[in-house]
Amino acid sequence: xxxxxxxxxxxxxxxxxxxxxxxxxxxxxxxxxxxxxxxxxxxxxxxxxxxxxxxxxxxxxxxxxxxxxxxxxxxxxxxxxxxxxxxxxxxxxxxxxxxxxxxxxxxxxxxxxxxxxxxxxxxxxxxxxxxxxxxxxxxxxxxxxxxxxxxxxxxxxxxxxxxxxxxxxxxxxxxxxxxxxxxxxxxxxxxxxxxxxxxxxxxxxxxxxxxxxxxxxxxxxxxxxxxxxxxxxxxxxxxxx
Amino acid sequence: xxxxxxxxxxxxxxxxxxxxxxxxxxxxxxxxxxxxxxxxxxxxxxxxxxxxxxxxxxxxxxxxxxxxxxxxxxxxxxxxxxxxxxxxxxxxxxxxxxxxxxxxxxxxxxxxxxxxxxxxxxxxxxxxxxxxxxxxxxxxxxxxxxxxxxxxxxxxxxxxxxxxxxxxxxxxxxxxxxxxxxxxxxxxxxxxxxxxxxxxxxxxxxxxxxxxxxxxxxxxxxxxxxxxxxxxxxxxxxxxxxxxxxxxxxxxxxxxxxxxxxxxxxxxxxxxxxxxxxxxxxxxxxxxxxxxxxxxxxxxxxxxxxxxxxxxxxxxxxxxxxxxxxxxxxxxxxxxxxxxxxxxxxxxxxxxxxxxxxxxxxxxxxxxxxxxxxxxxxxxxxxxxxxxxxxxxxxxxxxxxxxxxxxxxxxxxxxxxxxxxxxxxxxxxxxxxxxxxxxxxxxxxxxxxxxxxxxxxxxxxxxxxxxxxxxxxxxxxxxxxxxxxxxxxxxxxxxxxxxxxxxxxxxxxxxxxxxxxxxxxxxxxxxxxxxxxxxxxxxxxxxxxxxxxxxxxxxxxxxxxxxxxxxxxxxxxxxxxxxxxxxxxxxxxxxxxxxxxxxxxxxxxxxxxxxxxxxxxxxxxxxxxxxxxxxxxxxxxxxxxxxxxxxxxxxxxxxxxxxxxxxxxxxxxxxxxxxxxxxxxxxxxxxxxxxxxxxxxxxxxxxxxxxxxxxxxxxxxxxxxxxxxxxxxxxxxxxxxxxxx
Numbered sequence: 015x016x017x018x019x020x021x022x023x024x025x026x027x028x029x030x031x032x033x034x035x036x037x038x039x040x041x042x043x044x045x046x047x048x049x050x051x052x053x054x055x056x057x058x059x060x061x062x063x064x065x066x067x068x069x070x071x072x073x074x075x076x077x078x079x080x081x082x083x084x085x086x087x088x089x090x091x092x093x094x095x096x097x098x099x100x101x102x103x104x105x106x107x108x109x110x111x112x113x114x115x116x117x118x119x120x121x122x123x124x125x126x127x128x129x130x131x132x133x134x135x136x137x138x139x140x141x142x143x144x145x146x147x148x149x150x151x152x153x154x155x156x157x158x159x160x161x162x163x164x165x166x167x168x169x170x171x172x173x174x175x176x177x178x179x180x181x182x183x184x185x186x187x188x189x190x191x192x193x194x195x196x197x198x199x200x201x202x203x204x205x206x207x208x209x210x211x212x213x214x215x216x217x218x219x220x221x222x223x224x225x226x227x228x229x230x231x232x233x234x235x236x237x238x239x240x241x242x243x244x245x246x247x248x249x250x251x252x253x254x255x
Numbered sequence: 256x257x258x259x260x261x262x263x264x265x266x267x268x269x270x271x272x273x274x275x276x277x278x279x280x281x282x283x284x285x286x287x288x289x290x291x292x293x294x295x296x297x298x299x300x301x302x303x304x305x306x307x308x309x310x311x312x313x314x315x316x317x318x319x320x321x322x323x324x325x326x327x328x329x330x331x332x333x334x335x336x337x338x339x340x341x342x343x344x345x346x347x348x349x350x351x352x353x354x355x356x357x358x359x360x361x362x363x364x365x366x367x368x369x370x371x372x373x374x375x376x377x378x379x380x381x382x383x384x385x386x387x388x389x390x391x392x393x394x395x396x397x398x399x400x401x402x403x404x405x406x407x408x409x410x411x412x413x414x415x416x417x418x419x420x421x422x423x424x425x426x427x428x429x430x431x432x433x434x435x436x437x438x439x440x441x442x443x444x445x446x447x448x449x450x451x452x453x454x455x456x457x458x459x460x461x462x463x464x465x466x467x468x469x470x471x472x473x474x475x476x477x478x479x480x481x482x483x484x485x486x487x488x489x490x491x492x493x494x495x496x497x498x499x500x501x502x503x504x505x506x507x508x509x510x511x512x513x514x515x516x517x518x519x520x521x522x523x524x525x526x527x528x529x530x531x532x533x534x535x536x537x538x539x540x541x542x543x544x545x546x547x548x549x550x551x552x553x554x555x556x557x558x559x560x561x562x563x564x565x566x567x568x569x570x571x572x573x574x575x576x577x578x579x580x581x582x583x584x585x586x587x588x589x590x591x592x593x594x595x596x597x598x599x600x601x602x603x604x605x606x607x608x609x610x611x612x613x614x615x616x617x618x619x620x621x622x623x624x625x626x627x628x629x630x631x632x633x634x635x636x637x638x639x640x641x642x643x644x645x646x647x648x649x650x651x652x653x654x655x656x657x658x659x660x661x662x663x664x665x666x667x668x669x670x671x672x673x674x675x676x677x678x679x680x681x682x683x684x685x686x687x688x689x690x691x692x693x694x695x696x697x698x699x700x701x702x703x704x705x706x707x708x709x710x711x712x713x714x715x716x717x718x719x720x721x722x723x724x725x726x727x728x729x730x731x732x733x734x735x736x737x738x739x740x741x742x743x744x745x746x747x748x749x750x751x752x753x754x755x756x757x758x759x760x761x762x763x764x765x766x767x768x769x770x771x772x773x774x775x776x777x778x779x780x781x782x783x784x785x786x787x788x789x790x791x792x793x794x795x796x797x798x799x800x801x802x803x804x805x806x807x808x809x810x811x812x813x814x815x816x817x818x819x820x821x822x823x824x825x826x827x828x829x830x831x832x833x834x835x836x837x838x839x840x841x842x843x844x845x846x847x848x849x850x851x852x853x854x855x856x857x858x859x860x861x862x863x864x865x866x867x868x869x870x871x872x873x874x875x876x877x878x879x880x881x882x883x884x885x886x887x888x889x890x891x892x893x894x895x896x897x898x899x900x901x902x903x904x905x906x907x908x909x910x911x912x913x914x915x916x917x918x919x920x921x922x923x924x925x926x927x928x929x930x931x932x933x934x935x936x937x938x939x940x941x942x943x944x945x946x947x948x949x950x951x952x953x954x955x956x957x958x959x960x961x962x963x964x965x966x967x968x969x970x971x972x973x974x975x976x977x978x979x980x981x982x983x984x985x986x987x988x989x990x991x992x993x994x995x996x
Contacts, residue, residue: 069518069607090522096606097520110512125520167519 016175016207017043017066022075024061024230035061036072037230043175048201048208050218052244053227054252060179062227063211067100067177068092080174097126101168101176105183108164109152115139116148119167130170138166142196158189165196169206176200178210182217194220215245226251261537263501264593266895268541268586269548270888271494276549276582278487281556284573285476285483285566287465291417292369296340298439298448299459299467300330306772312474313774314767317433319805322455327437329451336448337441340366342467343431346835347420348751348853349390350399350406355750355853356390362402362420364427368440375413378423382407385421388414401853402430403835405757430834432804436467472567479566482877485656486884491585492660493713493885497892498593500667500709502534504899506597507703513601514608523602530601534594535587542586546579563876620671628668635661639950643957655954659720659947663713666943670705670712674935678704681934685927689920693927696907704932707896711936711979712943714889718882718975719944723967724951725878731955731963733864742842745862751853753837756830758851762841764826766833769801777822779829779836787813789823800824802832886975890982897929897986904928908991922988929987930980937976 024036035058043049043066053059064070065077068084077084080099087095096102109118116135123130139145142162152160161181168176178197182190198220200206210221218224219241226234228251236247293299305313318326327339347362348355363369365377365385375394378385384400392398397408400420415421422430437456439448449458459466506513513526521529553572560566638658678697682690697704746759754762764779777800783789788810790798799809800822808828816823829836846856908921916924948965956963 064607069605090524093517093520093522093606096518102518104515104518108515110515121516122520125516125522125525171520 016045016080017209018078019062019066020076022062022065022072022077024058024065024070025073034230036065038075039230039232041225041232043207043209045174045207046201046205047223048198048221049210050221050224051209051211051227052213052215052218052224052248054248055213057227058230059211059213059227061230063177063179063209066209067102068096094126097122098171099174101171101173103161103164103168103176103178103181105180109160109167111152114149114151115144115155115163115166118152118163119170121167122171126171134170138170139163141169142166156189157185158192161185161189161193162196165193165200169200175207175209178208180212180214181210182212182214190214190217213248215241215248218244228254261505261533263505263895263899264498264534264537264590265541266891267494267497267501267593268538268590269545270497270891271490271589272542272545272582272586273549273552274490274884274888275487275494275585276546276579277552277556278483278490278549279578279582280550280553280572280575281560281566282480282483282487283575283578284553284557285479285570286573287468287473287476288567288569289465290468292342292363293436293438293464293467295369296438296440296464297442297460298445299464300326300437300439300448300452301457301459301467302435303454303456303772305769305774307774310477311774312470312477314470315435316769316772316774316801317435317803317805318455320428320432320434322805323434323437326452326455330437330439330448333439333443333447333451335441335443336439338366338368338439340368340438340440341424341428341434342436342438343427343434345427345430346401346403346752346837347422347430348401349386349392349420350401350852351390353852355401357750359387359418360752362400362422362427362430364424364431365421366424369438370415370421373414373416375411378412378421378426380410380423381426382409383412383423384409385413385415386411387418387420388416389418399852401751401755403755403830403837405755406852432832432834433802434805468567475567476570478873478877479560482880485877486881488656489717489881489885490888491589493888493892494585494589495592496664496667496713497710497888497895498534498590499596500706500892501896501899502530502594502597503600503706504703504896506530506601508899509601510604510608513604514606517604517608518606526604527598527602530594530598531591534590534598538587538590541590542583545586546583549582550579563873563880624668624671628665631661631665631668635659635665635947639947642947642950643953655720655724655947655951658950659716659944662943662947663716663940666716666939667705667709667712670708670935670939671701673939674698674701674704674708677935677938678931681931689924689927692911692924693931696904696928697931703900704935707900707932708936708939710889710892710896711933711983712940714886714893714979715937715940715972715976716944717885717889719941719967719972720947721878721881721885722971723944723948723965725874726966726968727948727952727963728955729874730966731952734963735961740842740859740863742844742859744843744846744856745859746841746843746847746850746854747857747862748837748839749853749855751837753839754841754854755837755851758854759838759841761826762838764829764833764836764838766803766824766829766836768803768822768824770798770822775821777824777829778820779826779833780823781826783813783823783825785825785827787811787825789814789816789820791816791821798822802828803836804832806832808832882971882975886978889975890978893933893979894982894986897932897983898990905990922991925987925991926984929983933976933980933983937979941972 019039019041022036022039026033026035039062051059051062065072068079079095082095084092116139119138120130120135136145136148139148142165144159144162147155147159155163182193185193194217197208201208212218219239222237224236224239224244225232226247233251234247302315302318304315307313323341327341330336330339343364345362346360348360372385373388384398386392386398390398392411394411394413396411398411399406400409445458445460452458516526557570557572561568561570635658638654638661642654642658675698678694682694746754748754753765761781766777766779767774768777788798790812796812797809798812799807801807840862850856908925911921911924952963952965
């Protein structure tokens with residue numbers, strides 16, 4: 015298993031203002047697959063992603079990535095693990111604005127103390143279809159292009175898993191389709207494990223497997239549904255709340 | 256990485272190093288200077304030094320006439336000696352159109368070896384004098400000279416090009432019987448001179464000859480040293496302080512970027528290293544520019560310092576490589592120290608920050624901030640207590656300065672605790688939607704409000720503290736003097752160093768004598784019978800006094816000296832042995848109808864306020880210098896932090912415009928926010944400085960035994976606050992205009 019969560023509980027606040035964001039969630043993300051996590055606002059899907067990626071420490075339970083238990087790592091070791099084994103794509107504010115596309119892509123390797131060859135960086139940009147934009151700064155790129163640069167950066171360390179948090183949330187339809195197509199292709203051609211959090215049924219429909227979350231609990235798991243069927247399931251869940 | 260974030264640190268370091276470089280260059284330039292009249296003499300012999308501490312700046316113990324004569328005779332016999340000159344300075348001041356010429360107060364005996372005539376002939380007779388050609392008195396004309404005995408007409412026999420008068424040898428020997436320096440002309444072997452002099456004096460050659468400079472010049476230089484040291488310390492402190500507050504800003508502005516870096520794999524250590532490296536680079540660049548500016552400023556300032564009396568005449572900038580080098584090294588250090596706290600904070604930014612859309616401050620007060628703030632407050636309180644019990648005046652100044660610095664740091668760190676209450680009180684009169692906007696923005700970002708107010712706090716606190724300290728102590732001394740003066744009118748010097756006998760024949764003279772080799776200030780009182788003295792009670796019934804002419808006399812002690820006086824001697828004895836002694840003031844039972852030149856009549860209160868005016872004036876000049884430095888640096892820092900924060904606020908202003916605010920309303924909001932920040936900083940600064948001032952006042956009260964009220968020159972403080980306000984409103988409103996587009 016690439017990523018496993020065992021009885022993960024996450025509680026924010028204390029006393030009467032206590033919020034149970036994750037309620038004893040146990041889930042596995044096997045390698046080579048494209049997973050989507052869906053759910054209404056406040057269902058705990060972002061918290062699930064943060065815990066799985068080691069960005070937040072759960073109140074109880076265990077998380078392991080590529081066989082390493084995250085609970086036993088200090089902040090620096092956790093950072094190294096994130097740098098070497100995990101790639102991130104966020105909704106917005108994904109790139110360092112003062113660095114060019116190529117410099118942004120090279121950043122994780124540079125932070126790890128390596129000096130990537132120009133070929134390697136160019137290869138990563140080529141894989142997302144932006145070989146000709148290497149010298150551009152984020153302000154000179156469209157939203158979709160920025161997101162593809164972020165995906166290239168997530169891939170450059172050849173991570174065990176890529177976590178994407180609403181990667182299409184800030185994009186127009188055409189850019190969204192390009193980004194989703196790119197993620198799908200990575201899963202198909204490179205057997206890249208991807209965990210994507212989204213509330214967009216169209217985005218979720220691209221994944222191999224869709225996990226449904228409500229009130230911090232895993233309530234359903236579906237596979238190979240189209241966007242219309244997924245939207246219907248989500249509406250059902252929201253009405254049930 | 257982002258140049259605009261570096262601007263704050265750059266400006267802070269630039270200012271800090273410029274001031275440090277300027278003051279260090281000025282400091283190292285302050286060296287003893289050989290008086291011009293000795294320039295052609297290879298060897299100088301100085302009479303034995305007084306046994307006082309070096310910072311008393313006591314003149315050496317003079318040789319009696321006979322001893323000097325015999326020593327000169329022995330020196331003339333040394334091979335290679337062409338001539339030996341007895342140096343005899345005395346008080347002499349020309350009068351031009353009824354007024355004493357200011358600053359022209361010294362006369363010497365003429366010698367062909369040391370003097371150079373422009374025209375005419377050397378003085379020969381008893382009333383012959385050679386004067387500065389600039390006085391405009393022709394050869395053969397008459398000039399009125401003031402000496403300690405009073406004004407008298409003298410015949411001009413020649414002209415020189417220096418601001419001094421020269422009389423014949425015998426006249427000089429009468430006016431200045433004690434000799435402290437013998438000048439040796441020619442090319443004698445210094446070793447031979449030393450063996451002839453033996454223990455009778457000190458032989459000075461080469462650069463060491465400058466040690467014969469007047470001790471008053473050395474004292475002026477020493478005061479200058481104190482002031483420039485304080486300025487350097489203040490500049491360094493302000494540099495670190497400003498670098499710290501601007502770095503804190505830069506970090507809070509870059510939270511999301513730092514969060515992103517953390518998310519893609521930067522360790523906390525790497526984030527710190529990145530900020531430190533950036534600080535070092537910025538510090539070095541700012542330092543290079545700052546040192547250049549500072550050296551330039553030193554050249555411009557040197558003349559002003561002489562003019563203001565902080566450095567003796569003839570002071571010029573001299574080059575010592577280490578001074579600019581040290582200032583250059585200070586730059587990166589200041590930047591590093593200033594960045595340390597911010598870097599620590601930045602390294603704790605979590606990777607999740609990159610995903611948070613809105614920037615919400617979680618807690619305005621962290622535990623570390625509480626700890627550091629309370630520690631600084633404790634240090635400030637301790638320093639205030641040390642100030643209150645300090646007995647030495649220079650200790651007092653140091654403790655109170657350190658205390659004020661610690662209190663400023665404490666106030667800055669703890670400001671977020673009181674800001675919500677202050678905002679509520681200050682904005683109570685501002686009603687309507689603008690008041691609400693400003694209030695909410697200040698309260699949701701208490702820490703940002705605190706950092707923008709910090710430079711105002713620093714500037715205002717130092718303005719109040721520095722000027723308040725000086726005025727409080729000046730007022731305390733004046734009050735003490737006023738209480739002791741009991742006279743209808745007081746005769747005081749007018750353009751002269753003191754009163755001569757023709758103006759006040761019975762007034763108490765001021766002189767300096769030597770008791771057991773130690774210089775002691777003494778008064779010459781007409782009320783004392785010959786052969787007696789009043790001295791601090793030591794038990795001994797007699798005291799042996801060496802007068803300025805080198806003659807010793809043993810006097811019977813008949814009573815204790817009055818307070819703040821060490822020794823009182825009979826006036827006639829002082830006049831006989833110190834022909835240049837002058838009286839500081841004469842107390843009269845009634846106003847006289849006419850006064851002699853060089854004297855004026857004032858009432859008792861004016862006298863009390865004016866005594867020691869020269870020292871007070873010097874101190875006040877220093878104070879204004881310090882104030883200018885700190886207020887200038889502060890104003891720039893205020894503009895800097897506000898501009899930095901305003902850039903961040905442009906987004907908010909744009910939203911305001913889109914929500915229907917007119918450009919005028921946006922500009923007013925920005926101006927109101929700036930004014931609020933200045934008000935908060937000023938209130939905290941004034942409070943902090945008053946706390947430190949109360950400590951100094953307590954100490955002065957304990958020393959003088961009477962209550963000392965805290966005096967603050969409020970108009971001056973109001974000017975500083977108004978300056979901050981103008982700068983702040985401009986810096987706040989200008990970026991708000993950018994939000995129009």
